[in-house]
Amino acid sequence: MKKAVLAKIFISSLSCLTLFVPSQASAQFLPQPWVSVGGKDGDVTYAVGVRALDLGVEVGSGPDGAVGGDVLKFLSLPVISPYVGLGWYSEDKGVAFSGGVQVGATDNVFMGAGYNSVRGFNGQLGIKF
Known part of the structure; x- marks a missing residue:
């Protein structure tokens, strides 16, 4: 009985350790730029972004000539990085x-997919330095 409990504790501790292990400090300071292309309401939308220290900024153009930017917060997990953001766009698009x-x-390339309420669904391609 004790061996089974100890094995479960060891496995769960190891899982938590791999999930919450911090990444290299030097890698966190290097910017990770990306380009994004998407669409909404039949219009093509574009954006460029950069990420450092789990924060990001994305500047883009949407339908009807709307231009604006978003501030993003990333959650760094071992393989994937989900994010949420809030931004402001011109042409009465607002928040x-x-x-x-x-x-x-790969070690130096990342891909992504996202949704922006002004710019619609988009695909991303970026570089890690």
Whole structure:
């Protein structure tokens, strides 16, 4: 009985350790830029963004000539990084909400998909330095 309990504690501790282990400090300071292309209401939308220290900024153009930016908060997990954001856009579009996920494809390249209430669904491609 004691061996089974100890084994469960060891496995759950190891799982939590791998989930919450901090990434390298030097990697957190290096910016990770990306480009994004998407669409909403039949219009093509574009954006560029950068991430550092689990915070990001994305500037983009939406339908009807709307231009604006978003501030993003990332949750760094071992393979994927989900994010949420809040932004402001011109042309009476106002406040924008966004969310998505970025996934490391290789050591230096990541891909992502997201949604912005002004710019619609989008795909992302970025570089890790």
